[in-house]
Amino acid sequence: MADSSMVTLGTARSLLVDSSVYDSRVAEVTNDHTFLDMAYEDGEDILPKVETRIVLVGEAGRNASLVKALQDINTPFMTTDNVQEFGDGENTDFETVFVLTAFDSPDYNYLYKRDNRIVGPPVVLHCAAKKEPLQFSCRPLYCTTMLNLSLCFTGFRNKEEMKKLVNLVHHMGGIIRKDFSTKVTHLIAYSTHGEKYRLAVCMGTPILTPLWIQKAWERRDDLDFHASKEEFRTKFKVPPFQDCILSFLGFLEEEKANMEERTLKHGGRYLEVGDERCTHMVVEENSVKELPISPSEKLFVVKQEWFWGSIQMDARAGESMYLYEKNDSPVMKKAVSLLSLTTPNSSRKRRRLRDTLAQLTKETEISPFPPLCKRPSAEHSLSIGSLLDISNTPETCKALAESSKPSKSSTPVISKQPARWQVSKELYQTERNYVEILSTILQLFKNPLEKEGQVGGPILAQEEIKTIFGSIPDIYEVHTRIKNDLEELLTDWSESRSVGDIILKYSKELVKAYPPFVNFFEMSKETIVRCEKQKPRFHAFLKINQAKPECGRQTLEELLIRPVQRLPSVALLLNDIKKHTLDDNPDKMKLERAIESLKEVMTHINEDKRKTEGQKQIFDVVYEVDGCPANLLSSHRSLVHRVETIALGDQPCDRGEHVTLFLFNDCLEIARKRHKVISTFKSPMGQTRPPCSLKHISLMPLSQIRRVLDLQDTEECMNAFALVVHPPTEQDNLLFSFQLVGEETVKGIWLRTLCRHVANTICRADAEDLIQCTDPDSLQVSTKDMDSTLSKASRAIKKTSKKVTRAFSFSKTPKRVIQRAFMANNTPDEKTQRLSCENRVCSSSTLASHHSPSMANLPSMFERKYYTFSRSTTHLF
Numbered sequence: 043m044a045d046s047s048m049v050t051l052g053t054a055r056s057l058l059v060d061s062s063v064y065d066s067r068v069a070e071v072t073n074d075h076t077f078l079d080m081a082y083e084d085g086e087d088i089l090p091k092v093e094t095r096i097v098l099v100g101e102a103g104r105n106a107s108l109v110k111a112l113q114d115i116n117t118p119f120m121t122t123d124n125v126q127e128f129g130d131g132e133n134t135d136f137e138t139v140f141v142l143t144a145f146d147s148p149d150y151n152y153l154y155k156r157d158n159r160i161v162g163p164p165v166v167l168h169c170a171a172k173k174e175p176l177q178f179s180c181r182p183l184y185c186t187t188m189l190n191l192s193l194c195f196t197g198f199r200n201k202e203e204m205k206k207l208v209n210l211v212h213h214m215g216g217i218i219r220k221d222f223s224t225k226v227t228h229l230i231a232y233s234t235h236g237e238k239y240r241l242a243v244c245m246g247t248p249i250l251t252p253l254w255i256q257k258a259w260e261r262r263d264d265l266d267f268h269a270s271k272e273e274f275r276t277k278f279k280v281p282p283f284q285d286c287i288l289s290f291l292g293f294l295e296e297e298k299a300n301m302e303e304r305t306l307k308h309g310g311r312y313l314e315v316g317d318e319r320c321t322h323m324v325v326e327e328n329s330v331k332e333l334p335i336s337p338s339e340k341l342f343v344v345k346q347e348w349f350w351g352s353i354q355m356d357a358r359a360g361e362s363m364y365l366y367e368k369n370d371s372p373v374m375k376k377a378v379s380l381l382s383l384t385t386p387n388s389s390r391k392r393r394r395l396r397d398t399l400a401q402l403t404k405e406t407e408i409s410p411f412p413p414l415c416k417r418p419s420a421e422h423s424l425s426i427g428s429l430l431d432i433s434n435t436p437e438t439c440k441a442l443a444e445s446s447k448p449s450k451s452s453t454p455v456i457s458k459q460p461a462r463w464q465v466s467k468e469l470y471q472t473e474r475n476y477v478e479i480l481s482t483i484l485q486l487f488k489n490p491l492e493k494e495g496q497v498g499g500p501i502l503a504q505e506e507i508k509t510i511f512g513s514i515p516d517i518y519e520v521h522t523r524i525k526n527d528l529e530e531l532l533t534d535w536s537e538s539r540s541v542g543d544i545i546l547k548y549s550k551e552l553v554k555a556y557p558p559f560v561n562f563f564e565m566s567k568e569t570i571v572r573c574e575k576q577k578p579r580f581h582a583f584l585k586i587n588q589a590k591p592e593c594g595r596q597t598l599e600e601l602l603i604r605p606v607q608r609l610p611s612v613a614l615l616l617n618d619i620k621k622h623t624l625d626d627n628p629d630k631m632k633l634e635r636a637i638e639s640l641k642e643v644m645t646h647i648n649e650d651k652r653k654t655e656g657q658k659q660i661f662d663v664v665y666e667v668d669g670c671p672a673n674l675l676s677s678h679r680s681l682v683h684r685v686e687t688i689a690l691g692d693q694p695c696d697r698g699e700h701v702t703l704f705l706f707n708d709c710l711e712i713a714r715k716r717h718k719v720i721s722t723f724k725s726p727m728g729q730t731r732p733p734c735s736l737k738h739i740s741l742m743p744l745s746q747i748r749r750v751l752d753l754q755d756t757e758e759c760m761n762a763f764a765l766v767v768h769p770p771t772e773q774d775n776l777l778f779s780f781q782l783v784g785e786e787t788v789k790g791i792w793l794r795t796l797c798r799h800v801a802n803t804i805c806r807a808d809a810e811d812l813i814q815c816t817d818p819d820s821l822q823v824s825t826k827d828m829d830s831t832l833s834k835a836s837r838a839i840k841k842t843s844k845k846v847t848r849a850f851s852f853s854k855t856p857k858r859v860i861q862r863a864f865m866a867n868n869t870p871d872e873k874t875q876r877l878s879c880e881n882r883v884c885s886s887s888t889l890a891s892h893h894s895p896s897m898a899n900l901p902s903m904f905e906r907k908y909y910t911f912s913r914s915t916t917h918l919f
Contacts, residue, residue, distance in 0.1 A: 094137045094176075095120060096166075097128055101143045108141070108163050111170035125149045139176060141166055145184055145213060154182060162213075167265055181212045185262045188216030188269050192225050196239055197232035207252055210259045214269070227270070230255065233285045234358040243357045246497050254278035281309025282352040282359075289315045291334070292326030293346075301349065304578070308353060324349045325366045328595065328810065333366075347589055353582035356498045462622040463532075464770035466541055468745060469615045470528040475805035476608055477525050480518040482807060483601050486587045488514065501579050509569045510602075512562060516555040517605055520548050541619055542632030545612070549639035552609070556643055560606050567599055594807030600798075607802060610678035611708060613640045614743070618770075644678075663704050667713045668734035671741050679706050683795055685787050687780035689714075690762060690823050694739050694778055701780060702736055705796060708803050710747075712739045742767070744803040748775060750793055751816045758826040759818035761789060779823045 096119040102108060103121030112119045122128065128138055139159045142150055153160055161176065162184030169176050193216055198204040207230070208218050219226055222238040229242040229249045242249050257278070258269040269275070288305050289312060290298050301324070302312045313320050316335050322342045325333075337343050348364035488511045491502050502510075527544045559566075574581045588597055620633040659681040664670045683705040689695050695714050704711035713736035749766035753759055764779040782789055793813055801809035818824065 094139065096139050096141060096176075097122055097125075098141050099123070099125055099149055100147075102141045102163055105143070105163060108166060111167050115170050115173065117170075125153055145182060150182070162262070164263055164265055171265070179215075183215055184213040186215045187258050187262055187264075187267060188214035190227075191216045191270060192219055192227045193217065193230055194219050194222045194226045194228075194238060195230045196222075196236050199232075203252070207255050210255050214258060214262065228254075231280050234280065234282065235285070239358075240360060243355065243359075243497065246495070248275060249280045249357060250275065250278045251280055279356060282355070282357050283308045283310025284358075286310040286322055286358070287317075287320045288312045288322045288324055288349075289317065289320045290324050290326075291315050292328075292330035301346075304353065307578075322348075322361075323366075327366060328589075330366075345589075347586050350582040350585035350589070354498075354501070354579050354586060356579060460537075460622070461771050462537065462619060463535055465615060465618045465622060466528075466535075467532055468770065469541070469612070469619065470525070470532055472611065472615070472745065472803075472805045473521065473525045473528055475807075476604065477518065477521050479601060479604055479805055479807055480514060480521065482592045483511070483514055483598075484518060486590065486592060487511075487598055490587075491583070498579065501577065501583055502573060506569055506573055509562075510566050510598075512559040512566060513555050514559065514602075514605070516551075517559065520551040520555055521608075524548055537624075537627065538629075540629040540632050541616070542629055542634075542636040545616065545636035546632065546639060549636075549643070552640070552643050556605065556609065563602070563606055566602060570599055592807060594801065594809050594811075596798075596807060596809065600802075601807070604802065604805065607678070607707070608805070609640050609644055610676070611803060611805075613637055614708065616640070660706075663711065666734060667704075667711065667736045667738050668716065669738035670711065670713070671738070674706075674709075674711065674741060679708060681706055682799060683792065685792055686783040688783060688825075690764075690779040690781055690825060691777060693776055700783070701739070703780070705799065707799055708744055710742045710744060712742060713737060714739055742769075744800045746770075747796075747800050747812075750797050750800070750813050751821070752789070752793055752813055753779070753816055753818040753821070753823060756818060758824045760825050762818060762823060762825055763789060763793060764816070764821060764823060777821065779821070781825045 096112065096117060098105070098108065098119055098121045100123055103123075109119075125140065128140070137159070139161060140153050141161055141163060142153075143163060144150065145160075145162070150160065157180070159180075160182040164185035164187075165176065165183055168186050188211060191211075193211055195204055195207070195218070211218055222229065222241050224245070226242075226247060229238060229247055230252055231239055231242075231249050232252070233239070239249065241247075254269070254275065254277075258267075258274075261267045267274075283305055286309075288310055290301055293301065305312045315323060318338070320341060322344060323333075323337065324344055324346055327345045333343065342361040343366045344361050344364045345366050348359050348361060351359040351364070488507065490496075491500075491507050492504075524544060527547070528541075531539050531541065531544065574584060584598055587593060588595065593601065616633055616637050620630060620637070623630045623633060660675055660679060663681065664672070664674060681704065685703050685705070687701045687703060689697055689699045689701050691697060694712055695701060700715040702713050702715070704713070716735060716737050746767050746769055747765050748768050751764040751766065753762040753764060755761065760781070762779060762781045764777055767776045767778055768774075769776070782792070794809075797809045797812040800812055801807065806812075
């Protein structure tokens, strides 16, 4: 067989010798072939002219197509069955070329040992088809299957096997190089180790198995075949995990099964963590805090990015860049240390709790704007409430005069920031986060996919990239300018500055940028899903980038939905700013125009995008919750999740109350179980609606949630969590704590879902960072004795006490509500008395003398809510 032939060129007997060694004797098979009978243009011959004769040996002489080809190019030939009469090499009058059909025959061995020129029938047919003379090569050349290819070998231990492969490459016209360089076109590798393998990966050189050479030799008689053809070559790529045994740590079962399946598909094997045969341990760095075993020196402990990066490149990535290192956050350590501290004093406990909540939300409260400060004298100024509480006595006047003197040591103090500034800052912060997410989409996904010269070739076609990302660059450009204008406005803030002007300035650009993306968003999602299934490299590309901190472990689909949600969120914030803007402020009209301009943009979006089923669910919530704000109904809003809980603190309602939380994509409806269920309501059409089983407490935008606390299970606290909330009208953070009821809600899944939508609302990618595991004792939260008789009796007494207080107290009744109640029943003759009531607080006897039908409704109108946010925070667009 041809495999038994030996390469013996001169004294150099090494198989892997660079071709430059033979430059003095051999003209390499390249594009600049030296053909017989060629001369310089000036007429001077390179070599003395020698007559060429072609000898067809054995079966070659009986090959009709070969004989006809030689006749077509007018080339004389001879046939023989005895090569010994021609192969002595002594005749200098002829340059004899022997044509053999088998390179493993005795005739071949006889001619090869005497340095005769030997070619196969495909070489003659190839040159005849192109009307070219026979190519010159001192090596036996059977075909041109590997013409112009330069190969390098690595990882071979069996020298005999490599010797056979080298001979086959030479027989097909290829070149062998000992050292890897830019001239090498293909690397033949037996393993994924070694310097040559690393260089080939970096340079994008195809890395193939030895089977590629063997299969190419089997097709040596195919004149139209070349070994470098893409569809043929890709079948023999060295898989990235060849010779690798992997184990996986910290992954969910579904994800682990997926990775194990892909390990087998890409040439590797997998075992359980701790098996000594493993070469790699792939770690989910976000969930693994400590390794369960002490890794050996030969074991690579790498992050999951190494796994997906290897699949994306279709080659084993270098481990040094992806080694797993334990990640400790100093900020979180400090927060945990604060949570672990407790103090016996109740006032110190409250102060410690306030400091803890501030520390927990420190990361989300970073602002580039300086706080608004009072003048030094403002610290001692009197409020209207203080004037009402001071009696007109000499003692109080003297104390008032002394307290009004400025102190020498007084310093400027931070004032309570205006609500209009607070909400404007929130608009800026969400805009800044949104721009960062758009930048992440472009920098981590779109730009790398469009980059030329990718290792392994393009991951996606240009048409697919355009379909997925659409007008994202245009949206990014316009919102970058909006963010910069908002930053300049807040840096030089005054009540006269206009927020509405900024939105109106870019309204036309928003109309151009958004509809093309939102209308084709479903097509974008379908393209992502299809490409991820059909193209493993794209799947690995997504896995790599989605695991990066910039993405917050969100998928590309979840990031791309942000533009769909952004405009309704901006409209909500603008409406909130308008509520805190005085009527005489010119910005109020501009804000209304800005909101209308955003509505105009949204009207350009297809009505097909409306989620009718989600709207039906919202209607069900409105009917179930008594007092639910009607503005909960919105075309962009959808119900995400519902959980049943028990309140563990004094806010947003009394401890022990059964509370239902309705999570929407941008807000949280908080409702408690009604103490008494009213009778069913019958509409004029005769349809009966079931009674409302819940009572509205608050409709809270998700942007007010600063931190979600996963309370550790202890003997005194089970299945509980808490929310750190900061309404714009409050100076300090508030703590809402709850205990989940029932087994159908898994706390971990619920908290991750909540954080995901909070992050979407405030345009942050790091949703996981909003969750923090906390000791409930540090927050003074307990679920102990919630169902005890004493606890139930205590709650009943508290409710009764509040009802009695509401029934006999008018001091907290809103004045305008009382006036409205009296005006409904007043006659013109009572005008004087009504005007008198407007100028003073009516006494209880005066109120008792008036019997108004509307008075029957006063208790429900004046019913005190245990905790409510400002109207601006519950008025959602």
